Amino acid sequence: MQKLSTAASLFYAVAVAALATAVIVGGEAAVVEQTFVVHEMNVTHLCNTTKIYVVNGQLPGPTVDVMEGDTVVVHVINRLPHGLTIHWHGVRQMRSCWADGAGFVTECPIPPGGQHTYRFNVTGQVGTLWWHAHVTCLRSTINGAFIIRPRDRKYPFPTPAKDVPIIIGEWWELDLLELDRRMLDGNFDDNPLSATINGKLGDLSNCSGTVEESFILDVKRGESYLLRVINTALFSEYYFKVAGHTFTVVGADGNYLTPYKTDIVTVAPGEAIDVLMVADAPPANYHMIALANQPPEPDLQIPELNSRGLVRYAGAAANNGGLPVAMPVMPNQHNTMPSYYFHANLTGLARPERHRVPMHVDERLFITLGLGSICRAGNTTTCKRGRSPETIVVATMNNVSFHHSNATALLERYYDGTSEGVYTEDFPVRPPRTYNFTNRDLIPPGPLEAALEPTSKATRLRRFKYNTSVEIVFQSTTLLQSDSNPMHLHGYDVFVLAQGLGNFNPKRDVNKFNYHNPQLRNTVQVPRGGWAAVRFLTDNPGMWYLHCHFEFHIIMGMATAFIVEDGPTPETSLPPPPSEFKRCGTNGLSQP
Ligand SMILES: *[C@@H]1O[C@H](CO)[C@@H](O)[C@H](O)[C@H]1NC(C)=O
Numbered sequence: 404m405q406k407l408s409t410a411a412s413l414f415y416a417v418a419v420a421a422l423a424t425a426v427i428v429g430g431e432a433a434v435v436e437q438t439f440v441v442h443e444m445n446v447t448h449l450c451n452t453t454k455i456y457v458v459n460g461q462l463p464g465p466t467v468d469v470m471e472g473d474t475v476v477v478h479v480i481n482r483l484p485h486g487l488t489i490h491w492h493g494v495r496q497m498r499s500c501w502a503d504g505a506g507f508v509t510e511c512p513i514p515p516g517g518q519h520t521y522r523f524n525v526t527g528q529v530g531t532l533w534w535h536a537h538v539t540c541l542r543s544t545i546n547g548a549f550i551i552r553p554r555d556r557k558y559p560f561p562t563p564a565k566d567v568p569i570i571i572g573e574w575w576e577l578d579l580l581e582l583d584r585r586m587l588d589g590n591f592d593d594n595p596l597s598a599t600i601n602g603k604l605g606d607l608s609n610c611s612g613t614v615e616e617s618f619i620l621d622v623k624r625g626e627s628y629l630l631r632v633i634n635t636a637l638f639s640e641y642y643f644k645v646a647g648h649t650f651t652v653v654g655a656d657g658n659y660l661t662p663y664k665t666d667i668v669t670v671a672p673g674e675a676i677d678v679l680m681v682a683d684a685p686p687a688n689y690h691m692i693a694l695a696n697q698p699p700e701p702d703l704q705i706p707e708l709n710s711r712g713l714v715r716y717a718g719a720a721a722n723n724g725g726l727p728v729a730m731p732v733m734p735n736q737h738n739t740m741p742s743y744y745f746h747a748n749l750t751g752l753a754r755p756e757r758h759r760v761p762m763h764v765d766e767r768l769f770i771t772l773g774l775g776s777i778c779r780a781g782n783t784t785t786c787k788r789g790r791s792p793e794t795i796v797v798a799t800m801n802n803v804s805f806h807h808s809n810a811t812a813l814l815e816r817y818y819d820g821t822s823e824g825v826y827t828e829d830f831p832v833r834p835p836r837t838y839n840f841t842n843r844d845l846i847p848p849g850p851l852e853a854a855l856e857p858t859s860k861a862t863r864l865r866r867f868k869y870n871t872s873v874e875i876v877f878q879s880t881t882l883l884q885s886d887s888n889p890m891h892l893h894g895y896d897v898f899v900l901a902q903g904l905g906n907f908n909p910k911r912d913v914n915k916f917n918y919h920n921p922q923l924r925n926t927v928q929v930p931r932g933g934w935a936a937v938r939f940l941t942d943n944p945g946m947w948y949l950h951c952h953f954e955f956h957i958i959m960g961m962a963t964a965f966i967v968e969d970g971p972t973p974e975t976s977l978p979p980p981p982s983e984f985k986r987c988g989t990n991g992l993s994q995p
């Protein structure tokens with residue numbers, strides 16, 4: 404530990420020096436350079452010391468803080484005994500797909516002891532994004548905020564006194580690499596022990612009388628705070644509230660929103676929501692709560708997860724004047740409607756250059772999201788279903804469970820024209836069979852799911868010509884479970900035209916499409932037992948991963964990738980890999 408920390412601190416010193424010299428102050432675009440040393444660290448929570456995986460000794464990891472138009476250079480040094488990549492979640496990576504950091508999709512993982520430099524520009528985006536490890540469950544502790552400030556320093560809302568990332572995550576006692584192996588084997592019975600806010604479990608968690616630390620936000624009366632609420636959790640969507648305060652939602656996923664007043668923020672894994680909170684309550688202490696929601700029974704239940712923090716006013720009486728600290732009134736953890744209303748009520752703040760919804764559609768996809776099962780090798784003859792040990796539970800899109808490569812990167816194969824035997828380009832544009840997708844009787848103990856559960860694994864992608872207008876309707880199903888599905892598309896923001904509950908019905912539902920001011924999102928929360936319709940133009944060539952951001956869903960195969968072909972000119976084509984890009988080696992890791 405001591406040795407590692409010394410080595411690591413040396414690297415932070417280098418990183419800080421690089422940052423200080425690299426940032427050119429002023430109106431000009433700058434090169435922002437940082438070094439991430441990924442290493443193991445022992446931490447103690449709830450009477451147990453566990454090994455976790457972190458960047459630069461920090462949990463959450465270091466914030467990347469840039470201005471629109473800057474060039475970002477991050478040197479990642481891997482001191483883990485395991486390969487990993489870092490994904491810049493939500494960064495559009497215009498013509499820089501090579502730097503997207505999606506393991507086995509755009510690059511092979513950085514080997515133990517290896518390093519890799521990510522270099523990309525941040526253009527046309529302002530607000531909050533984040534970064535995280537993109538191989539296995541390591542992203543639970545290897546993550547941080549990615550903040551993009553407007554170059555002219557002007558916001559379309561009153562400038563906040565201070566801005567504060569609120570990173571909602573989970574505390575896992577189980578080793579994350581072991582968790583990964585278990586999920587790949589169809590096991591989703593493991594749970595985190597607690598939710599966290601900025602790495603703190605909060606004072607509702609204790610063990611043998613030792614109370615866990617809470618995240619504390621210090622405020623001054625009358626000032627406004629920009630809370631950048633990011634969900635980095637592997638498992639759950641969260642409700643976030645602060646007693647005695649309301650929020651104005653002003654942005655999400657690096658795009659401005661029409662200001663929306665609410666007393667609750669709901670944030671699914673992968674989403675980043677910017678909210679203003681004015682400290683306008685009488686000076687005192689107020690609790691904040693992050694509470695995970697989950698579908699009610701008959702869905703599989705996990706223990707209630709929460710983290711409690713504190714908003715502390717300057718000048719408040721010591722010990723809150725002996726009075727109890729106000730608690731926010733939270734929704735029932737089984738009520739998922741606040742999430743539906745929150746997401747359906749958001750609209751984009753018109754920026755004419757960005758809000759040009761394609762009015763015609765070249766290609767339409769209807770994609771069902773659910774679970775299924777495959778037979779274990781050797782058990783193909785009997786292959787009893789219903790979570791029998793003869794099958795492995797998998798997750799699907801249009802009844803295909805994505806087979807993740809463990810040996811090569813799809814982008815490399817596409818670019819080299821060597822995709823044969825690695826992937827096919829026939830991801831289905833609609834489910835092979837129609838059924839009542841949201842029938843509650845498809846959740847075990849059923850009985851209707853038995854006939855619909857069998858599925859198969861394959862690496863099936865979809866290929867689009869440059870400048871194609873694509874519409875996708877995502878349909879959450881109740882096949883084996885009724886979770887929502889936060890769907891994340893790399894390299895793009897998509898217009899969210901509408902969302903609804905039940906089965907999508909084109910005759911009725913296209914009338915609800917908002918072409919005027921839809922939100923632009925990289926992560927679309929497809930409601931539990933409902934649907935969401937999105938549209939985007941294929942203006943960014945490359946290999947772009949599309950997946951649910953619930954970790955067990957992605958590992959189990961709720962994923963695919965979109966190939967976007969080059970356009971007619973160099974400006975519309977993916978350049979060759981940069982010289983510092985490292986190709987895959989024969990061991991499934993990038994070459995040193
Ligand atoms: C964590 O603790 C274990 C057991 O005490 C020890 O073997 C290991 O070296 C420690 N790891 C670090 C990174 O400090």
Ligand SMILES: *[C@@H]1O[C@H](CO)[C@@H](O)[C@H](O)[C@H]1NC(C)=O
Pocket residue numbers: 474497498499522523524
């Ligand atoms: C970033 O932008 C600069 C200036 O426009 C350009 O020269 C450079 O090639 C871009 N880099 C990448 C990685 O796209």
Ligand SMILES: *[C@@H]1O[C@H](CO)[C@@H](O)[C@H](O)[C@H]1NC(C)=O
Pocket residue numbers: 450451452453454576577578
């Ligand atoms: C501590 O955590 C480990 C997993 O990292 C687990 O195997 C062990 O049972 C835990 N011990 C206690 C006392 O909870």
Ligand SMILES: *[C@@H]1O[C@H](CO)[C@@H](O)[C@H](O)[C@H]1NC(C)=O
Pocket residue numbers: 606607608609610612614
């Ligand atoms: C510790 O947690 C238990 C519930 O898990 C609770 O009943 C108890 O009051 C807590 N103790 C302290 C000191 O917070």
Ligand SMILES: *[C@@H]1O[C@H](CO)[C@@H](O)[C@H](O)[C@H]1NC(C)=O
Pocket residue numbers: 743744745747748
């Ligand atoms: C917006 O939220 C309110 C409840 O807070 C709800 O009544 C309304 O239906 C929501 N709007 C949409 C479009 O879902």
Ligand SMILES: *[C@@H]1O[C@H](CO)[C@@H](O)[C@H](O)[C@H]1NC(C)=O
Pocket residue numbers: 779780781782792793
């Ligand atoms: C087939 O499944 C049974 C459990 O039903 C298990 O005991 C057996 O080992 C499996 N056979 C193989 C070859 O995996």
Ligand SMILES: *[C@@H]1O[C@H](CO)[C@@H](O)[C@H](O)[C@H]1NC(C)=O
Pocket residue numbers: 839840841842843844
């Ligand atoms: C589909 O299932 C839902 C929930 O079980 C039910 O309310 C609905 O009526 C069904 N729809 C059709 C068309 O059967």
Ligand SMILES: *[C@@H]1O[C@H](CO)[C@@H](O)[C@H](O)[C@H]1NC(C)=O
Pocket residue numbers: 802834835836855856857858859
């Ligand atoms: C899913 O695909 C499998 C083949 O992999 C097929 O047997 C099954 O009928 C399909 N199920 C549905 C619901 O389309």
Ligand SMILES: *[C@@H]1O[C@H](CO)[C@@H](O)[C@H](O)[C@H]1NC(C)=O
Pocket residue numbers: 870970975
């Ligand atoms: C994209 O297609 C539209 C017509 O659908 C055309 O007007 C436009 O010029 C095209 N843009 C590019 C960059 O090819």
Ligand SMILES: *[C@@H]1O[C@H](CO)[C@@H](O)[C@H](O)[C@H]1NC(C)=O
Pocket residue numbers: 809810989990991
């Ligand atoms: C990939 O996984 C297969 C088993 O599915 C295994 O046999 C193979 O060794 C793995 N390859 C690498 C490079 O890890």
